[in-house]
Amino acid sequence: MYKHNIHICLGSSCFSRGNEELLELIKDYLSKNNLKEKTDFRGHLCSGECKCGPNLTIDGQEYHNLKIENIEKILDRHFRKETVTEI
Ligand code: FES
Numbered sequence: 001m002y003k004h005n006i007h008i009c010l011g012s013s014c015f016s017r018g019n020e021e022l023l024e025l026i027k028d029y030l031s032k033n034n035l036k037e038k039t040d041f042r043g044h045l046c047s048g049e050c051k052c053g054p055n056l057t058i059d060g061q062e063y064h065n066l067k068i069e070n071i072e073k074i075l076d077r078h079f080r081k082e083t084v085t086e087i
Pocket of ligand 1: 012050
C-alpha cells in the first residue's frame with residue numbers, strides 16, 4: 001500500500017509546458033530519497049485545466065503553473081518530515 005500519491009498531467013499542453021522535465025525531476029527525487037516504493041506516481045490525461053498548467057497533484061494538494069525551479073521545494077515540503085525521521 002502506498003503512503004503517498006503524485007499525479008502528473010501528461011496531456012500535451014502540460015507536457016510541453018514543463019511536465020516532461022518535471023516528470024524526470026520527480027522520479028529522481030523519489031529515488032534519491034527512498035520514496036519510490038511508498039509513492040504511487042502516475043500520469044494522467046488532460047483534465048481540462050490546461051490554461052493553469054503545468055498541473056500536478058501531491059496527496060490531494062493541487063499545484064498549478066508549476067515552475068521547474070520550485071519542484072524540489074514543493075516535494076521537500078511534502079516529504080521532508082518522512083525523510084528526516086528515516087535517518
Ligand atoms: S494538458 Fe494538462 S490539463 Fe490539459
